[in-house]
Amino acid sequence: MDNVAIVGVAQTKYEEDKIDQTYSELVFEVVKKLHNELGINNDDVGCVITSSNDFNDGRTIANMAIQDAVGSVRKAESRVSGDGAFAFMYGVMRILSESYDTVMVVSHCKCSEVNQYLVNNTIFDPYYQRHLGLDQISSAGLMANMYMNKYNVSEEQAAMVVVKNRKNALNNPFAHLRKEISIKDVLNSKMMAYPLKELDFPPFSDGAVAMLLAKEDIAKKMTETPVWFRGYGNCTDAYYLGNRNMTDLIGLELATKEAYRMAGVNNPVDNLDVCEVSENFSVHELMIYEALGLCDKGEGGKFIESGETEMNGSIPINPSGGVLSSNPTMANGLIRVAEIALQLQGEADKRQVPNAKTGLAYGMNGISSQGNCVLIFGGDL
Amino acid sequence: MPKHDVAVVGIGQTKFKSKRRDVNIPEMIYEAVKMALDDAQLEPKDIDAIVIGNMDHFEGINFSELMCGIEAAPGFLKPIVKVATGGTTGSSLAICGYHNVASGIYDKVLVVGWEKLNEGGATTGIITAFNPVWERPSLAGALGPLALMAGMYSAKYGITAEQAAKVTVKIGVTLPIIHMLTCRCQTLQLIML
Numbered sequence: 001m002d003n004v005a006i007v008g009v010a011q012t013k014y015e016e017d018k019i020d021q022t023y024s025e026l027v028f029e030v031v032k033k034l035h036n037e038l039g040i041n042n043d044d045v046g047c048v049i050t051s052s053n054d055f056n057d058g059r060t061i062a063n064m065a066i067q068d069a070v071g072s073v074r075k076a077e078s079r080v081s082g083d084g085a086f087a088f089m090y091g092v093m094r095i096l097s098e099s100y101d102t103v104m105v106v107s108h109c110k111c112s113e114v115n116q117y118l119v120n121n122t123i124f125d126p127y128y129q130r131h132l133g134l135d136q137i138s139s140a141g142l143m144a145n146m147y148m149n150k151y152n153v154s155e156e157q158a159a160m161v162v163v164k165n166r167k168n169a170l171n172n173p174f175a176h177l178r179k180e181i182s183i184k185d186v187l188n189s190k191m192m193a194y195p196l197k198e199l200d201f202p203p204f205s206d207g208a209v210a211m212l213l214a215k216e217d218i219a220k221k222m223t224e225t226p227v228w229f230r231g232y233g234n235c236t237d238a239y240y241l242g243n244r245n246m247t248d249l250i251g252l253e254l255a256t257k258e259a260y261r262m263a264g265v266n267n268p269v270d271n272l273d274v275c276e277v278s279e280n281f282s283v284h285e286l287m288i289y290e291a292l293g294l295c296d297k298g299e300g301g302k303f304i305e306s307g308e309t310e311m312n313g314s315i316p317i318n319p320s321g322g323v324l325s326s327n328p329t330m331a332n333g334l335i336r337v338a339e340i341a342l343q344l345q346g347e348a349d350k351r352q353v354p355n356a357k358t359g360l361a362y363g364m365n366g367i368s369s370q371g372n373c374v375l376i377f378g379g380d381l
Numbered sequence: 382m383p384k385h386d387v388a389v390v391g392i393g394q395t396k397f398k399s400k401r402r403d404v405n406i407p408e409m410i411y412e413a414v415k416m417a418l419d420d421a422q423l424e425p426k427d428i429d430a431i432v433i434g435n436m437d438h439f440e441g442i443n444f445s446e447l448m449c450g451i452e453a454a455p456g457f458l459k460p461i462v463k464v465a466t467g468g469t470t471g472s473s474l475a476i477c478g479y480h481n482v483a484s485g486i487y488d489k490v491l492v493v494g495w496e497k498l499n500e501g502g503a504t505t506g507i508i509t510a511f512n513p514v515w516e517r518p519s520l521a522g523a524l525g526p527l528a529l530m531a532g533m534y535s536a537k538y539g540i541t542a543e544q545a546a547k548v549t550v551k552i553g554v555t556l557p558i559i560h561m562l563t564c565r566c567q568t569l570q571l572i573m574l
Contacts, residue, residue: 001485002384053437053443053444054436054437054438054465054509055437055438055443058509058513059509059510059513060436060437060438060439060467060506060507060509060510061436061465061466061467061510063466064467064510065510065512078464078466078473078476078477079464079465079466079473080462080463080464081434081437081446081463081464081465082444082446082462082463086462086463089462090462090464090477090480092484093480093481093483093484093486094480094484095484096384096483096484096485096486097384097385097479097480097483097484097485098384098483099480099483119443120443122441122442122443123442123443123444123447125442125448126440126441126442126500127405232486234430234460234461234462235458235459235460236447236450236451236456236457236458236459236460236461237457237458238451238457239447239448239451239452250458251458254458255460365444365446365447366444366447370444370447370451371444371446371447371461
C-alpha cells in the first residue's frame with residue numbers, strides 16, 4: 001500500500017459560545033490558518049472532504065453553507081455526515097485510489113446553536129424508542145450502571161478519568177474547560193442519570209479543525225515531519241440499545257483488532273506511545289481502555305488507578321484533555337487525529353508526550369460507540 | 382488509472398411511488414439491498430463495508446446510517462459510513478463506494494441511497510439549506526430558487542413554457558408530478574401555521 005501522511009493541522013480554540021462567528025467563519029479560520037502554516041493556497045488542495053451533521057447545524061446539506069470557506073467552489077468536495085474520523089479515512093482513500101495527491105479534511109460543530117437533547121433524541125428510531133425521551137445522557141447512565149455493576153467499578157474510579165482529562169486540558173491552549181477539579185467535585189456534582197453526575201459528562205463546545213493529507217512524495221516536500229497513516233479499523237455495533245452488549249464495546253473491540261492487524265500492533269501498551277480517544281462520559285473511557293486491549297476486561301477502573309494513562313504513565317490517554325474538556329461533537333474524531341499528529345510531530349507544546357513515535361486516534365458516531373473508527377499513525381517511515 | 386479496477390456487480394431498486402404504507406424505512410431499504418445481493422449472488426456475510434446516505438432533515442432521523450445501515454443494510458459489526466450531499470447524495474455515494482474499493486481498503490462494498498419522503502417533508506427539509514437570515518423566511522424550499530433559475534434561463538434564451546412542458550411529457554409522469562406539487566404546498570402551509 002502507498003503511504004499517506006498528514007502534513008499539517010489547524011484548530012480553533014474550543015469555547016462554549018462563539019457568538020461572534022458563524023460556523024462558516026469558524027471553518028474559514030482553520031482553513032486559512034492551515035494555508036498560512038503550510039505556505040500553500042487553494043490551488044494546492046486536490047479535493048475537500050468535510051464532516052458535519054445537519055441536525056447540529058440546523059441546516060440540510062450543511063456542507064453547502066461552507067463551500068466558500070473550504071474553497072470547494074469548482075473543486076471536488078464531498079461530505080461525510082457524522083464524526084470527523086470517518087471523513088479523515090475517506091480522505092485517505094481518495095489518495096490511496098490515486099485519484100488525488102492532496103486532500104483537505106475539515107470538521108466543524110457549533111453546539112451552542114442547537115438544543116443538544118433534541119439532536120441526540122432524534123438518533124433513536126421514530127417508531128418505538130424516540131418517544132421514551134432517550135438521549136445520550138440517559139443511555140450513558142444505563143450503560144455505566146450495567147458496566148459498573150458487572151465489573152465492580154466504583155464512582156471514584158470513574159471520577160478519576162474526569163480529574164485526569166481536566167488536568168491535561170490545562171496544558172492545551174485550545175481546550176474549552178481549563179480548570180482543575182477534584183474527585184470530590186465530580187462526586188458532589190448534580191446527579192444526571194444514575195450513576196453519572198454532571199461532571200462525568202463533557203461540556204458542549206463550538207469549534208473547527210482542518211488538516212491536509214498528501215501522498216508520500218508530496219508530503220516529504222511539504223514538511224519535515226509528515227505523520228504517516230498506518231492502520232484503520234471500522235465496525236458498527238447494534239442499533240437498538242437492547243440488542244447491544246452494554247457492558248463491553250464490541251464494535252470498538254473489532255475495529256481495534258482490524259487497525260492493529262493493519263499497523264502490525266501486537267502489544268498496544270508497548271507498541272503505542274499515546275492515544276487520543278472520544279470519551280463521551282467518564283466511565284466510557286474506562287470501557288475504551290478495555291476495548292483497545294490496554295487492560296483486561298473489567299479492569300478499566302484498576303487501570304486508571306494504576307496511573308498508567310496519566311501524562312507520565314506508560315500509555316498517556318488524552319493529553320489534550322479529551323472530549324471531557326472540549327466537545328464540538330462532530331469534530332471530536334478529527335480533533336483526536338489532529339492531536340495525535342501534533343504529538344508525533346513533536347509540536348504538542350506543554351502536552352507533549354516525550355518521544356512519541358506511534359499514536360492511536362479513536363472517533364465514534366451515535367450513542368456511546370455505535371459507529372467506531374480507529375486510526376493508527378507512525379511518525380517515521 | 383486507479384490502482385484497483387472497480388466494477389458494479391449487482392443492482393437493486395424498489396418501485397418508486399409517493400407513499401409506501403406497507404413498509405417502514407428499514408423494510409423498504411432491505412427490499413433494494415436483497416435485490417442487489419441476489420443480483421450479485423452474494424450474502425450479507427460477503428460484504429466488507431457499507432456506504433449509505435439520505436438527507437437527515439427529510440425524515441427527521443439523525444445518524445440515519447445507524448438505524449438504516451445496521452437494521453437493513455446489513456451493517457451489524459461491519460464498517461458503515463454515511464455520505465450526505467443534498468441532491469447529489471446518490472452520485473456522491475457511488476463515488477465514495479468507488480474510492481473504498483479503488484483504494485484497496487475493501488473488496489466488496491454495498492452502496493445504499495434512500496429516501497422515504499412520505500414519512501417526512503421534502504420542502505420542510507430543503508428550506509433549511511438556505512441562509513437562516515436572508516433566504517429561509519421565504520419558506521420556498523426547492524421550488525422558489527428553481528423558479529428563479531428557470532425564469533432567468535427562459536428569459537435569456539427565449540425558452541417557452543411549452544418547450545419545458547415537453548420534457549415532462551417525454552418522461553411521462555405528468556400526473557404524479559402534479560400530485561407531488563400539491564403535497565409540497567400542504568407542507569408549506571403547515572410551516573406557516
